[in-house]
Amino acid sequence: MTLDWLMIIIKENWPMFLRGAGMTLLISLIGTVIGSIIGMLIGVIRTIPVPEEGVKRGLLKLVNAILSIYIEFFRGTPMIVQAMVIYYGSALAFGFDMDRVVAAIFIVSINTGAYMSEIVRGGIVSIDKGQFEAAHAIGMNHFQTMINVVLPQAIRNILPATGNEFVINIKDTSVLNVISVSELFFQTKSIAGNNFRYFESFFVASVLYLIMTFTVTRILRYVERKLDGPDNYDMIMMGNQMQVETPVIKEKNR
């Protein structure tokens, strides 16, 4: 009978489930991308070496302090509370209701940005000091060094952590139902509210969440492997001797 109910619920509500899942995916994808960009910018700023004196030193310290507050605030409070504060706060401050989807993307983005900036910073400081020195010795400034040498390596290294943020976002967007965004949790709640079959409805939702997170994880694995790919191309050009080395290198990158 539960199984029957499952079938009925799916049959009657599949467009709503799919739209919910689509909205969840949309919010978490855009949120993760924008959050990663925010994290990248902040990570670069927070690794600028502080000059010993002068106006620039004061300015940089001030910027760093503000960024620290931002990071602490968003990592130290639940996203569900941030959603309420930002959504209702903006209505109070500007006198109009934000579009709920825009608000949702905004919240996920800045929340992810706070986590990503620490991940990016970790990725940057884990790059060998020699890479910075070689770039500086050639005459590159901090931003040239970052863009041309350090970030490409850091991004490769933090890709697993970024994928992890994406997966977390897929799950955590469910808290945005408090501002009535029509993501999967919110949709499921409406469905269950109509048919009073809470278990069956949310069981369907849980399967959909699992499919999304599982697929995203697989895709990211594939991208990682793809990024490591060009090695093989070079080796063909270079003869056999090199092929021996690849498995060792791949191991290390894990």
Place this chain on the structure above:
Amino acid sequence: MDAVIDIQHLSKAFGSHQVLKDIDFSVKKGEVVCIIGSSGSGKSTLLRCINLLEKPTGGQIIYHNENILDKKHDITAYRTKLGMVFQQFNLFNNHNVLNNCVVGQIKVLKRSREDAEKVAMKYLKVVGMDKYINAKPKQLSGGQKQRVAIARALAMEPDVLLFDEPTSALDPEMVGEVLKVMKELAESGLTMLVVTHEMGFAKEVSDRVVFMDKGVIAEEGTPDQIFNHPKEERTKEFLQRTRNSI
């Protein structure tokens, strides 16, 4: 005189640790100077102060009649005029061999990619690495990496090339290929400042040898003066020790 770099009263302290004390020293155009001395005597710190990877705590570095330690001086522009070859190679891991030699030219010297690649190929030929332009650094041996690193520095067409123990991280059988390239560069008239433990190289290739001990220049002179007729007791001791260790 035609000194490329003229260092006066240079000093460097890390906290309370005085690593370089009142160094006076210059490199003339076309000169090959080798710096020798025991580990910890401050050789690397001197090179790193010269290209400002470390900030000197005192003294002057005169380049083209200007003290580059003046605050207003453009450090990055100065750095492009000094090439640096590191003990650990420090090739850009995210770039292949060609791009390692091209990226600085494009981003810093603002050359077109076409010009930059031409220049890069020219110097990769000089070091015998032109066949490996598509390889990533991790696919190369130590000796090959160091030769690419030399080409990368040359591609910026610097006034001076600084080497910090370029062969110390290499397996013994690869030392020769790198020293051979360096010798050819020296003979081509390039201005070079080389920190090295390769006494044979210093003896044969350099115009002048500088012996450093405990943060000061203890003695300097022609290779013949330093290796065959050292005046200072500590120079003699150091040379004795290096001979024994071989």
